[in-house]
Amino acid sequence: MVKVVIASASSALAREVIDALVATKKHDIIALVRKDPAQFPSLPGVEWVKTAYDDKSELVRLFKGVETVICFLAVHLDKDNATQKLLIDASIEAGVRRYAPSEWATGEKLESSLDALSWYTGKIEISRYLEKLNEKNKVIEYTKFQVGTFMNYLGHPHKTANYVQTLPFLFDFESQHAVAVEGSLDDIIVWTTVQDIAGVVARAVEYEGEWPVIGGISGTRATIGELLRVAEVIGRPLKVDWLKKEDLEAEIRNAGGILVPDLRNTTPEQVGSFLQAATARVWTAITRGAYDVTDEWNKLLPDYKFTQLEDFLRSYCLDRVDASILPLSRLPRCGASFRCGLPSLASVVVGMFLTSITSVYWQVFLTQALVTGLGLGCLYLPAPAVVSQHFDASIALAMGASSTGSAIGGIIYPIVFNQLQPRVGFGWATGVLAFILLATSVIPVFLMKVNAPYPKPSRSISF
Known part of the structure; x- marks a missing residue:
């Protein structure tokens, strides 16, 4: 049995992971939230704890006897990464063995795309912070769970997970419409379902070996061309609006930074406005390889069966009924x-x-x-x-x-x-x-x- 702390446990992906951990019936889980714990369901082995994440001594006390801390904080809302650094410092002081920083998206090529994905700057800074802490002596074991993008988004508007909501973004199989960049047919995106992410994390918690620093989780690694061909095979061909790469990069240069709202507490109109503004940036990052992640956890867990892209799309996109x-x-x-x-x-x-x-x-x-x-x-x-x-x-x-x-x-x-x-x-x-x-x-x-x-x-x- 492993004692696990989930930071920012109210987030959608965190809830999926908590359910996967609960399903194993093996772990004691401390779920840290900012809201009233009474708002959350009673789950076997789960203790919901309210915290402001600003008292190190409180965090150290909570982390005593804990083996693993997994973070789901929205990095763009964590000013100067103060909260996540405090979580790391408290974990080290409390003797926590393992820490998983808030990654859950892009791979190791993210740094070359920070001009486009500026809201992910905190991921790089936290990675460097952990690297520096372990520079002389290893004070904490950590892995960066890098998953590409959620395959569940392709199932919009169907409900494809318990908590994670879908969006009609980039590839909309419901309306059979897509937005892509000219010359991007060989560019790669890794698509991973949130169910597989949660399943791998649950196994990683029990993994007896040393965690890899780069912890890629790869559901399906597919080029844009392969995705478009799958759409044709399942009978849902996509009409593509082709964008020019130079126009996107010029848009990013001229627009400068972008204000990213707290997407958990925004209206559909605000989310739509953000997605429209983010299209150029996400596609620029895709063409630079930011969403092509590695497969370390696939290799460490060879018996785990990942949902494949075509199977997922057939599952959610072939139903023609109301x-x-x-x-x-x-x-x-x-x-x-x-x-x-x-x-x-x-x-x-x-x-x-x-x-x-x-x-x-x-x-x-x-x-x-x-x-x-x-x-x-x-x-x-x-x-x-x-x-x-x-x-x-x-x-x-x-x-x-x-x-x-x-x-x-x-x-x-x-x-x-x-x-x-x-x-x-x-x-x-x-x-x-x-x-x-x-x-x-x-x-x-x-x-x-x-x-x-x-x-x-x-x-x-x-x-």
Whole structure:
């Protein structure tokens, strides 16, 4: 069991990490927050502690017996890095073995892009501070968890994590729109889900070896060109607005610094304004390799399975239905085939047969509207998602063809019923429709199958 302190535990990514640590049932966690601890949920093994981060003696007392301190402070809001330096000093004085500074984004090439990502200057300064402290003798072990950017952003507007919110930034698969720089097709971005970040941190806490100073966590390392090709493969090609690199760099020179708000406490309009201003800066940093991170923790934890970019995008970008029916639209993810539609088929057929023996209104409502209607809904909703996985360039034609069944049925069923009802009566006419439904539905239920692997469903704003 390891005793862990989480600094700035109210941040979204910190909450994801806390959940991952709690899930192991192995650790005692002190979660430091500025707010009233009563606002936070009661979790096994977690103690929420209010602090202003300005009293070193208080921090030393809290850190006694602690092995690991993990920091999630927003560095651009930490003036002169005073708070994080105090956390480091208190950790050393209290005998803490390990410290993780607030990184959670760019890699080792960040320093060459500080003119663009000025709000990350504190990351470099804290890195130098730790390096200087360990210059003569190692006084504290530390690792810089560098993750690239959150893959979850690509799933906007879907909920892709418990706490981290998504943004329509740079690559918007919902609107199939992207902004990129001319000549950037070979530039690299590392995409890592917050679930994988939390999972790796939970394992790192238990890791018995020495932490690497540079702690890269690499979910998927992909060029811009590869990302655009994946978008085409999954049937969500992106329309790209190409920007000129020289224009972006000129914009940065002319604009100077940029005021970064506290994105946890801002309105959507303020966030939108910041994103618009940050586009040039983030893309400039991408072209300089700032978001290409290393893979030290991948190598130290070779059995950990990371979510891959294409799997993630298929998981969140192939659903074409309204969010109100999202649980049913995700039925194709339940397993390997479309046979999970068998209960629904049975509901349709049984409902139709029961309708054939009804004699009063409430029986018709129960059998036709509820039993048959529910079965039809559960059969139809997964179908577009399954069909879309088997086609790339002709996906629109395939989806259109698969939808013609409704129109054909709307023509055939009334004709059959109108021809049979005067001859054999309501009961047998409805029964014949049920047999037609059975015959025409059995074949696709057994033949349609998922054509793509999906990651298991699992559990701040960072650039």
